Amino acid sequence: MKHFRTQITNSSIESAGLVKDPYQALAEYIWNGFDADAHTVTVDFISNELGHLSQIRISDDGTGIPYPRLAEAFGNFLDSAKRKVPKRTSYTRGRKGKGRFSFSLFATRAKWDTRYADSEHDNFGYSIQIARDNKQAFDFTEPAPTTRGTGTTVELEGIFGLSASALASEDFEQFLAQEFGWFLLLNKKNGRQLMLNGIPLAYTQIIDETDHRQWTISADDDTDYVFEIQYTQWKVNIGDRYYYYFLNGRHLEVAKVLSSFNNNAISFHHSVFIQSTFFDDFFQNDMALAQEDNLFSERLQQVVYRKLQTELRDLLSGKQKKFILEKTVEHKIKQIADQGLLPSYTDSADDQHRQHTLLQLIKIIYAADPRSFVGVKPSFTQSYISFLDLLLQSDQRAHLVSVLTRSTAFGEKDRQRLEALLS
Numbered sequence: 253m254k255h256f257r258t259q260i261t262n263s264s265i266e267s268a269g270l271v272k273d274p275y276q277a278l279a280e281y282i283w284n285g286f287d288a289d290a291h292t293v294t295v296d297f298i299s300n301e302l303g304h305l306s307q308i309r310i311s312d313d314g315t316g317i318p319y320p321r322l323a324e325a326f327g328n329f330l331d332s333a334k335r336k337v338p339k340r341t342s343y344t345r346g347r348k349g350k351g352r353f354s355f356s357l358f359a360t361r362a363k364w365d366t367r368y369a370d371s372e373h374d375n376f377g378y379s380i381q382i383a384r385d386n387k388q389a390f391d392f393t394e395p396a397p398t399t400r401g402t403g404t405t406v407e408l409e410g411i412f413g414l415s416a417s418a419l420a421s422e423d424f425e426q427f428l429a430q431e432f433g434w435f436l437l438l439n440k441k442n443g444r445q446l447m448l449n450g451i452p453l454a455y456t457q458i459i460d461e462t463d464h465r466q467w468t469i470s471a472d473d474d475t476d477y478v479f480e481i482q483y484t485q486w487k488v489n490i491g492d493r494y495y496y497y498f499l500n501g502r503h504l505e506v507a508k509v510l511s512s513f514n515n516n517a518i519s520f521h522h523s524v525f526i527q528s529t530f531f532d533d534f535f536q537n538d539m540a541l542a543q544e545d546n547l548f549s550e551r552l553q554q555v556v557y558r559k560l561q562t563e564l565r566d567l568l569s570g571k572q573k574k575f576i577l578e579k580t581v582e583h584k585i586k587q588i589a590d591q592g593l594l595p596s597y598t599d600s601a602d603d604q605h606r607q608h609t610l611l612q613l614i615k616i617i618y619a620a621d622p623r624s625f626v627g628v629k630p631s632f633t634q635s636y637i638s639f640l641d642l643l644l645q646s647d648q649r650a651h652l653v654s655v656l657t658r659s660t661a662f663g664e665k666d667r668q669r670l671e672a673l674l675s
Contacts, residue, residue, distance in 0.1 A: 277354035288314025316368030360410030
């Protein structure tokens with residue numbers, strides 16, 4: 253074993269914001285495997301005769317840690333090699349080099365056995381070891397030829413504060429499903445999987461709805477491009493923001509772009525996967541390096557991509573309205589009523605009709621633009637609803653359509669529903 257002392261200190265590591273949740277700490281090591289282009293990451297929990305957790309092992313079949321990059325990978329905290337790679341797809345999660353130290357939350361030492369291919373495509377293997385009480389240094393062996401395939405196995409030993417039952421619980425599997433389900437679904441056709449004690453991680457239990465569609469979009473030269481669309485609505489929050497993921501003809505992700513439905517505060521958890529040979533010519537070097545907004549900077553004006561964007565926005569807009577009407581609107585109406593924000597009504601037929609019309613109007617507005625009633629002060633909501641109620645009773649009722657169309661993100665179907673209500 254050789255010894256290498258870095259310029260970092262235990263206190264600098266602790267003050268840099270390591271994760272405090274053991275589940276999230278283990279997720280760091282799993283992501284490291286997928287970052288290394290692993291197809292399979294395996295997590296095994298080893299218990300002793302008394303049933304206590306004695307070792308956690310995370311193995312992957314990725315590219316390993318090349319020996320020439322050892323000092324860079326383990327000696328430069330908060331400046332990992334992954335941090336220098338522009339993050340334009342889902343395949344590089346770790347950015348600050350913290351993940352390798354997260355074991356210290358629940359283990360006394362960590363050992364990496366890694367195998368990599370050199371420039372001649374020969375495989376070599378070596379090991380690295382870090383102790384919890386001396387994280388500013390690590391021990392390592394010299395690389396030696398190996399017949400084994402590339403990959404890395406991390407063994408965490410001296411486990412404390414974490415039980416075998418916790419890692420065998422439904423809570424842990426649910427956490428992994430939320431953290432990795434979207435990624436495994438994204439890469440399902442490429443065989444990526446996460447194994448938990450020899451069993452593939454299940455994540456379909458967090459899927460609320462899946463919708464498959466096929467669109468054909470024509471370019472100006474009459475060339476047709478076929479797009480396979482998979483919309484997925486999740487029951488719970490997931491480990492990524494809400495994106496359109498673009499995959500080429502080999503089902504490999506080439507880019508992802510934020511959907512326009514990320515900040516509506518209504519728990520509309522969704523992902524959209526778009527696969528087409530149209531994206532075969534999109535390579536990492538073609539894309540803007542600085543901002544995800546510019547991923548398609550040279551192609552944004554293409555007719556096909558513009559049409560695709562419009563179709564995707566319409567798809568998500570319809571899905572959001574459906575979600576609101578089926579899952580959240582009644583809760584929102586009850587919340588508004590419980591807060592005393594609705595006008596007072598008598599039991600007369602006229603008042604009951606007026607109340608019904610107002611509530612239907614609120615539902616239409618909320619479905620079209622949830623921000624009208626989300627994150628707004630109750631006093632403003634009460635004033636807004638009172639204003640709508642007054643207009644419904646006045647001779648200006650007919651003008652509500654034009655007023656709301658100008659002030660709210662109404663589509664044609666929303667306008668039609670509004671006109672039918674007011675007629």
